[in-house]
Amino acid sequence: MQTTLSTDQLRPVTGTLATANAAFNLIFPGDSGQRQAVHTVYGGAQIFKAETAGKMGRAALKHMDIYAPNFALFAQVLGLPGAENLPTSASEIDALEKALDKSPDAGPAEIAPAARHAHTLYKRVREKLAAEPVEDFRIDFEDGYGNRPDDEEDGHAEIAAGEVVRGMEAGGLPPFIGIRIKPLTEELHKRAIRTLDIFITTLSNGTGGQLPGNFVVTLPKVTIPEQVTALVDLFELLEAGTGLAEGSLKLEIMIETPQSLLGNGGEFVLPQLAKAARGRCVGAHFGVYDYTASNNITAAHQSMDHPACDFARYMMQTAFAGTPIRLSDGATNIMPVPSHRAAEGGSLTPRQEQENRETVHAAWRLGFEHINHSLRNGFYQGWDLHPAQLPVRYAALYNFFLISWTDASERLSSFINQAAQASLSGNVFDDAATGQALLNYFLRGLSCGAITGQEIEAVGLSMDDIRTRSFKAIMDRRSR
Secondary structure (H helix, E strand, C coil): CCCCCCHHHHHHHHHHHHHHHHHHHHHCCCCCCCCCCCEEEEEEHHHCCCCHHHHHHHHHHHHHHHHCCCHHHHHHHHCCCCHHHCCCCHHHHHHHHHHHHHCCCCCCCCCHHHHHHHHHHHHHHHHHHHHCCCCEEEEECCCCCCCCCHHHHHHHHHHHHHHHHHHHHHCCCCCEEEEECCCCCCCCHHHHHHHHHHHHHHHHHHHCCCCCCCEEEEECCCCCHHHHHHHHHHHHHHHHHHCCCCCCCCEEEEECCHHHCECCCCCEHHHHHHHHCCCCEEEEEECHHHHHHHCCCCHHHCCCCCHHHHHHHHHHHHHHCCCCCEEECCCCCCCCCCCCCCCCCCCCCHHHHHHHHHHHHHHHHHHHHHHHHHHHCCCCCEEECCHHHHHHHHHHHHHHHHHCHHHHHHHHHHHHHHHHHHHHCCCCCCCHHHHHHHHHHHHHHHHHCCCCHHHHHHCCCCHHHHHHCCHHHHHHHHCC
């Protein structure tokens, strides 16, 4: 076939294009492919212990025992699909639960799907709380800690680091962990730097220069790129001075003010913040309540689902799409805790117990709605502040993955077949991004416990496939 353009003529064009494409791919390499925690639990540094995560799991299970002692009530409280048709009497629920343990399709036809879904979800939530109740914990020296005398914060920084060392030795830490320092503002930067120095130095000395897995430093109330740059400079100094591996310290930025989004000249600040991190930024967390307060939204209307929050989330998604920076939403600030407590040696009245149930259930429903709002908008991680929030965190996640399981599995199977046929016929399959998005659904569901390995294999994926975490790699394996 005759062409007009010669190789020499094309070389300047293709060379410029290759350079530009390489620069783009360096900035936007895509998702890292690593596991992302589904939540971050923030807890004051003054109370952190090596056993904190396990203790929170036990407290969460106890809370379920009191306020959701069976799968039917839990489903009804949260409004799971078909929950209104489930039995309410203890004897009927117990009989149905025993039947479901024997057969997943037990019960009358009109309630079997709802019962199966609620029963599966309830069991998996309790299993998660027993095995891995906290995926990510942030030892907090900011809002959850407050302003204290310098010698007191010095002591807590040293003690908390020692507890992390102890947790590493015992193998009891969550899979993700880190600290939140105070902001690097003019008023607080000296305190933030000293706490960081004491904590990292103590931790490094106690471990011989090792960090726990997925360790990160969270920088709150970021407003200018120079604050991020300063933290990276501090990381380099600490790594050189403590023996930590070069580049091992990572950071997260918190988006809590309008100035984190737009500069005074109208410029888009978020990409500048990422650039200032010099490759060390692994996450961006949204601070709902500081952000809404900064926008003059009164406390009564500060909420996870406020439209102002959605605007900020969309800006974060736009800025960080195609990068390894993971996004996290904030927390529901209404805690599912009882409003009445019995005096020592006393007991509550039936009315007080009922009011406690109503209070806890209402807070659970609110948290469930907020987490679903985040999930629908593409935020798969959020904050938790209390053990009683953990059952709803996992219930919302598991419900999200399980209700779309059939559709997603059929779509992925079909997609794999289409890609395989294209490879066999020598055609180019150019929609791998969609295939990767479908695969990511299963990866997220599997890593948090919503979906089992057996269910993944039933779709036609082996665990070896899953370990690649790459749709392209799966198709390459199958085309050999």
